[in-house]
Amino acid sequence: MLRTVVTGPLWWLVMLLTLVVARPDSLSDKEKLDTTGTLCNGHALLCDKPFNLITLPATHASHAVRKDENSIGTQDKDIQTQLSDGIRGFTLDIHPAPSSTSTPQLCFLSCDINDGGSLADTLTIFHDFLNDNVNDIIVIVVSNPGGVSASNIAKAFTSVGLDKFAYTDGPDLGDWPTASDIISTDKRLVVFGDKSVGTLPSWMLNKETITQYTKLVVPSTDAWPMSRENWKDGKIPFFITYHVRWVNATVDGKTMAVPYGGMAAHTNDWDLVSHTVKVRNNNFVWPSLIVADFYDQGQLIDTALRFNSLPVPGDQVDYYYPDNMSTKSLLTSSASSLSALTASGWLSLAIAALFLCSYDVFRI
Ligand SMILES: *[C@@H]1O[C@H](CO)[C@@H](O)[C@H](O)[C@H]1NC(C)=O
Numbered sequence: 616m617l618r619t620v621v622t623g624p625l626w627w628l629v630m631l632l633t634l635v636v637a638r639p640d641s642l643s644d645k646e647k648l649d650t651t652g653t654l655c656n657g658h659a660l661l662c663d664k665p666f667n668l669i670t671l672p673a674t675h676a677s678h679a680v681r682k683d684e685n686s687i688g689t690q691d692k693d694i695q696t697q698l699s700d701g702i703r704g705f706t707l708d709i710h711p712a713p714s715s716t717s718t719p720q721l722c723f724l725s726c727d728i729n730d731g732g733s734l735a736d737t738l739t740i741f742h743d744f745l746n747d748n749v750n751d752i753i754v755i756v757v758s759n760p761g762g763v764s765a766s767n768i769a770k771a772f773t774s775v776g777l778d779k780f781a782y783t784d785g786p787d788l789g790d791w792p793t794a795s796d797i798i799s800t801d802k803r804l805v806v807f808g809d810k811s812v813g814t815l816p817s818w819m820l821n822k823e824t825i826t827q828y829t830k831l832v833v834p835s836t837d838a839w840p841m842s843r844e845n846w847k848d849g850k851i852p853f854f855i856t857y858h859v860r861w862v863n864a865t866v867d868g869k870t871m872a873v874p875y876g877g878m879a880a881h882t883n884d885w886d887l888v889s890h891t892v893k894v895r896n897n898n899f900v901w902p903s904l905i906v907a908d909f910y911d912q913g914q915l916i917d918t919a920l921r922f923n924s925l926p927v928p929g930d931q932v933d934y935y936y937p938d939n940m941s942t943k944s945l946l947t948s949s950a951s952s953l954s955a956l957t958a959s960g961w962l963s964l965a966i967a968a969l970f971l972c973s974y975d976v977f978r979i
């Protein structure tokens with residue numbers, strides 16, 4: 616009788632702690648919680664974060680889809696698929712269209728090597744996505760290696776009506792508004808132009824003054840450099856980590872640097888995790904975008920989720936608790952053995968609960 620009185624409240628505490636400890640195993644409950652509130656890029660937890668402190672997975676030369684493994688490109692899936700897979704950052708390389716030099720075309724290295732179609736066609740995909748997904752924000756970084764006029768680039772955006780989504784509130788280096796602030800104004804396209812674009816339209820943000828970034832492309836033989844380009848001391852920028860490895864290859868009898876497709880599975884696995892965490896720790900910056908080639912290989916999307924403290928599909932308690940044997944035995948214990956927990960058992964349960972509550976593997 617006395618035993619029931621004592622173990623009653625204890626039992627509820629155990630249930631509560633067990634639920635918290637088991638959090639990665641109950642992702643569907645977590646997601647249910649999320650979907651009852653307002654979502655920002657698919658997650659309620661992102662709504663109150665300043666936009667530059669959210670990590671978005673991004674693709675490098677997003678349009679440069681390879682025909683096969685022997686052709687040159689940076690991706691194996693098209694932009695529509697990238698959007699449905701959760702990619703929210705895109706980088707575009709503009710060249711003059713082969714048919715008309717004033718028409719901006721998305722090509723990689725040159726339009727002979729990889730022609731991704733007209734800029735306007737791709738911008739239509741982004742426009743339709745923003746129309747259909749009213750709580751999603753996307754980022755586009757525009758580069759203009761082919762030297763098309765800035766006004767023709769701007770025209771491609773306005774012709775599909777994308778400029779009306781462009782975020783123009785001119786954040787300088789420093790804190791950005793939160794994701795929900797941006798969503799509430801419907802300015803859900805953050806578009807940067809780099810110095811090759813020329814005179815930017817009023818609704819295109821200047822990549823060179825607002826962002827900082829790592830080296831764009833690193834040879835396969837080099838270590839990842841930790842320095843950042845465009846350093847502005849003491850500022851918290853919109854920060855872009857490029858995680859892109861290239862290799863010298865012979866193409867039509869000429870040696871040139873190309874994306875290292877054969878290494879992508881390795882490059883985008885723990886190498887990506889370790890590079891992005893090191894850049895973050897060495898520079899005291901938060902990665903706003905992580906940009907990769909061949910995004911569908913390796914851990915790009917999961918790494919962005921982890922930076923955002925969001926649950927990663929398939930994760931288990933094992934990965935987060937240093938002594939998984941005892942966690943496992945606790946989780947599978949019956950009610951009677953739970954009520955017989957020792958003080959140290961309680962302590963490790965509480966520590967596990969705290970650890971999993973923060974679920975924040977990269978910030979500790
Ligand atoms: C290509 O080779 C040159 C000369 O050896 C070297 O400097 C460069 O870093 C290489 N590029 C890549 C992407 O490996």
Ligand SMILES: *[C@@H]1O[C@H](CO)[C@@H](O)[C@H](O)[C@H]1NC(C)=O
Pocket residue numbers: 933934938939940
């Ligand atoms: C902990 O979990 C990891 C990942 O599942 C596993 O590799 C490791 O062997 C586990 N350690 C113990 C002590 O069970």
